[in-house]
Amino acid sequence: MGIFSKARLRSPWILHFDAGACNGCDIEVIACLTPVYDVERFGMINIGNPKHADILLVTGTCNRRNARVLRNLYDQMAEPKAVVAIGACALSGGVFHECYNVLGGVEGIIPVDVWVPGCAPKPEAIIEGAVMALQRMEERASGRRASKEAEDG
Amino acid sequence: MSDLALGAIALVAAPLLGGFLIGLDRRLTARLQNRAGPPLLQPFYDVLKLMGKRPMACNAIQGICASLYLATSILGVLMLVLGQDLLVLLFIVALGAVMLILGGFSVKSPYSQLGSQREVLQMLAYEPLLVFMVVATYLNTGSFSASSILALDRPLLLAMPMFLVTQTLVMAIKMHKSPFDVSASHHAHQELVRGVYTEFSGMQLALIELAHFYELVLLLGFVWFLWHTNWVVGAVLALAAYTTTILIDNVTARMTWRWLVTFTWTWGVGLAVANLAAIYLTLRVPR
Numbered sequence: 367m368g369i370f371s372k373a374r375l376r377s378p379w380i381l382h383f384d385a386g387a388c389n390g391c392d393i394e395v396i397a398c399l400t401p402v403y404d405v406e407r408f409g410m411i412n413i414g415n416p417k418h419a420d421i422l423l424v425t426g427t428c429n430r431r432n433a434r435v436l437r438n439l440y441d442q443m444a445e446p447k448a449v450v451a452i453g454a455c456a457l458s459g460g461v462f463h464e465c466y467n468v469l470g471g472v473e474g475i476i477p478v479d480v481w482v483p484g485c486a487p488k489p490e491a492i493i494e495g496a497v498m499a500l501q502r503m504e505e506r507a508s509g510r511r512a513s514k515e516a517e518d519g
Numbered sequence: 520m521s522d523l524a525l526g527a528i529a530l531v532a533a534p535l536l537g538g539f540l541i542g543l544d545r546r547l548t549a550r551l552q553n554r555a556g557p558p559l560l561q562p563f564y565d566v567l568k569l570m571g572k573r574p575m576a577c578n579a580i581q582g583i584c585a586s587l588y589l590a591t592s593i594l595g596v597l598m599l600v601l602g603q604d605l606l607v608l609l610f611i612v613a614l615g616a617v618m619l620i621l622g623g624f625s626v627k628s629p630y631s632q633l634g635s636q637r638e639v640l641q642m643l644a645y646e647p648l649l650v651f652m653v654v655a656t657y658l659n660t661g662s663f664s665a666s667s668i669l670a671l672d673r674p675l676l677l678a679m680p681m682f683l684v685t686q687t688l689v690m691a692i693k694m695h696k697s698p699f700d701v702s703a704s705h706h707a708h709q710e711l712v713r714g715v716y717t718e719f720s721g722m723q724l725a726l727i728e729l730a731h732f733y734e735l736v737l738l739l740g741f742v743w744f745l746w747h748t749n750w751v752v753g754a755v756l757a758l759a760a761y762t763t764t765i766l767i768d769n770v771t772a773r774m775t776w777r778w779l780v781t782f783t784w785t786w787g788v789g790l791a792v793a794n795l796a797a798i799y800l801t802l803r804v805p806r
Contacts, residue, residue: 369567370567370568370570370571371571372564372567373563373564373565373566373567373568373571374568374571376558376561376564376568377561377564377565377567377568401552401553401554404549404554404555404556406545406549406554406556406557407554407555407556407557408557409557409558409561409564409565413713414712414713415712415713415717417575417717417718417719417720418713418716418720418724420568442575444572444573444574444575444720444721445572445573446571446572446573
């Protein structure tokens, strides 16, 4: 494993987007930053800027308005990147799934790497989801490198 | 030791020391907030990770600006270590700061634009303090060169005690510490997202972070020169100034840019001018 891969695993910067949650999941995401869970132990920072972020945490349902915003945020993140959908709403639309304006979960708008179920999920589950996303991101990044090396011969 | 060897050592040691001190800062900040905090080497992981990101530049100017910011910071450290002209050093470092601002202005994002405007105001706040310090050094040594300080047999701090305070102020403003972090912040969200850094990404941001490592060492070097006769005392002074900025950062909230400029131009410049006047009245410098 190269030095960049090692650094990538130890320094995931997070972007949190509340698409249309009831704020239950958002409170649990914020709880991860507090002294009790302190995700900065793993080098995670809630950076709030898509251009600097590595992992996108999405909570809440998608509708026609915020789907554009979500797509835009995802496009502004530099590769390698990963997406974690958090909570029942981000997975499928949750209790809002039959609303007239709700498109459903995050999947379909942007590619999702890890789904964290729950209403709302515990902070422990969110941290585990972020760590799993990090591993998937790294596998993809090193996989791409391996295939590129194979191409180059 | 030859100048070349000294320069090479500074080139390698400065970013290592700067990164380590920033890691210490993040750890100390976390402890003050009753958290465990990241590993000490976290700033290095961050820089390496940013270097490995796929490039996403908005324009060609950004990369040039970030590179020049790093280059001027490195040059600043080298000039201080090799005992060059302090006034020229200040101008070169100011040029680097302007480059960062130009990079921020080159993108039409409101966050980047507003952050850059505020960065200009930050420069307006700290630049006079730096120039006054160099002038005070000149009044003591009769020369603008850093090597002339080393020739002095008594510590500069005895003649210019107020400049320890203003240097701490400059360090806090330069490192975007509360309550002076009007243009960008290292912690938490703010209304400017990431201010002047918003539109820099990947390698460009890594270069800027590296420049911060060098810049921190440069600012601590200025403090060290206040007590050059004993390097341990100088190092303790520099560390004390650094710890003070971290403490202030953790017990205060961000203020407005109006307050920043008013505060530095009254208290900062006031202390500096008072000290300058005292030096002028008491010391007879051989010319």
